[in-house]
Every structure is written in C-alpha cells, then in structure tokens.
Amino acid sequence: MRLTIIAIAIALPGVAAAAPAPALSWGKPRVSLATYRAEAIGCGMRAYYTDVSDTKAAQSFVEGTRRIDATLGASSATPLPGVSSAQAAQDAIGNYTTVQQIVHSVHPEEGFQEIKDLQGSLVAKCLIDHGYHRFHLTDAQRKRLEKLKVGSEERHAYLHKLASDPEILSTQAEPDPGTAAQ
Template sequence: MIVLASASCGSAGAAGVKPGPVVSWGKPDVSFDDYRKDSIACGERGATTSMKGRGEFDAVVLGLDRQDTDIDIGRSLPPSLTREDPTQKLARDYALNGLKSRPEPKVKALQRFLVDHVEACLSERGYVRFALTPAQAAELGGYRKGSQARFRYLHALASREAVIQQQRYEP
C-alpha cells in the first residue's frame, strides 16, 4: 500500500500536463518485514475507512441508484411503447443519468479521502515521502506491480537514510 499511495501522485491528470514525480514513502533503517507490515496495516486502514455520510459518497450512490433505476424501468417497458431500440434507449438513458450525476470529481475526492488516511497512518509510523529520481522511477517501472522484486527494490530505496534526506518530497 505504500506503493499504492505513492503511485497516484506520479501520474498526469490531463492531456498535456507534465506528470509529477513518482513519490514513495520511506523510513531510515526499517526492516523489510516491518516495511511490509506497515504497508499492509496502513493500506488496510485506508481501505476500511467508512465513507458513509460524506456528501461525495451520498451523491455517487444516488447517481448509481438512478442509473440502476433506468435499467430496471427500461427492462420493464414493453417494446410496443417506444419506437426506439430498447438497448439503445437503455444505453442513452444510463449515460445521460451518469452525465447528470457527474461522479468522476466525487470519486476522485473520495479516493483522496482514503489516500489521506493511508498517508496519515504512514506518517504516524515515522515514514516520510521521497521522490524517486528519473533513473529510479525508470527502474521501478521495469518491475511488475505487486511483485516481490518491486517491493524489494522500493524497500532498498525507502530504508536508506541518504535517499530519504536527499530526495525528501514535500508537496
């Protein structure tokens, strides 16, 4: 999860926007086992944080409910009531409701809310952000996400005090 929280910081949002640095979290001299345990614990904290009662969450759920209602209504109408192809009508209505509810900004806000919980957990455990150099980021890109080799590579960087001091990242 340390990688998960950092990977979102390193991608470009819109076309033509230069991507930011690839950011990860480190703690000098942390053992690999503690690094993985902390990563899992903080990722779990983010993943299990309730979003109920947040305006963004309620709006996304309402939009999805409306889209589901469109599907249910579209399936229940007899084909003789409309001259339109039922599949095309359903797709159009579903898409229009999605446009009306505009879930993308709300989903991004919810993602940020969860990542904030992961990052707070990492900070509480003594981790700090650091930006990978272009060479480090390129090497990291050669490892399959979720692979043991990728975790080991990140740990090798994240546990070195010199890397953390020289490459510390403050957004």
C-alpha cells in the same frame, strides 16, 4: 444494483489504466523489510476499509444508482400489446440516453478522485504516525522501478532499499502532506 455499478464502470473508459512509477514514495531510516511491508499493508488496509458512505461522492453514486435502477426498472416491464418492435427499440435507445445522462450528472471521475484522495490522505497520516516521511524518486530510480513487475518481491525489495536508506531519505526528502509551508 450490481448491474448499475457495472453500467457506470463501463461508461468510464480508462479508469483502470496502468500508471507510471510514482514520483514520490515513503521511507523510514533503517526500517526492516518485514516492518516496512507490515506497516505499508496495515496503513493501506486501514484506508481501504474506511467507510466512505458519508462522502459527497458516495452519496452521488447512490443517487445515480437509484435513478438508473428506476429508469431500467420502468423499461423492463412486459411490452404492452400493440407496441411494435421499432417502438420498443426506440424506447431502449431513449433509456440508454437517459442512463448516459444520469452517469454524466453523477460526475464519476470526480467522485472516484474524491474517494481516492481521502484514502490517500488516510494512508499518509498513518505512515506519518509510524514515523515515515516522503521522498522523491530520481529519474533513474523511477525508470528501474517501472521495469519491475508490480507486486513482485523484486519490486518490494528495491523500494525497501530506497525507503530505508538514510542518505536517500535525507537528500531526496519532500515535505510530508500537511507540513508544507503555507
């Protein structure tokens, strides 16, 4: 099954591409850096470890994996006597095409997005439960953030400085998910 997951991942060019600095972030007035980091990590971990096996996306991935395993398993049998290498190559091409069709039918980009959206909504709910609210970053703030290495102490400190500043949170406030006027 691991090989199948690798095959699906290879079929998705650019999935792990770097993203620009986000337009929105979360903040809580005067929150300490230690609390800010702990609550952010806690909410992220809660979403990361949420069981997604009941989602349509996960079930689609499992079904696609079964179909690919069946296709590849059927082709891995010892070649029959009298089968030419040209026929074996043709069979391999046919299996590759079948695997591509299966991967396409699973709609992996949509499935990954569904799971990402679910995890994002879980993080948002957790942060709101901890008293955080969304705010937008100005162009200047985003440009500065893009210059800071992801995961660095300097980046964490800069985001915290923005996220704990009551003035920024007030003037750059955005509606929290689920609270926007409908």
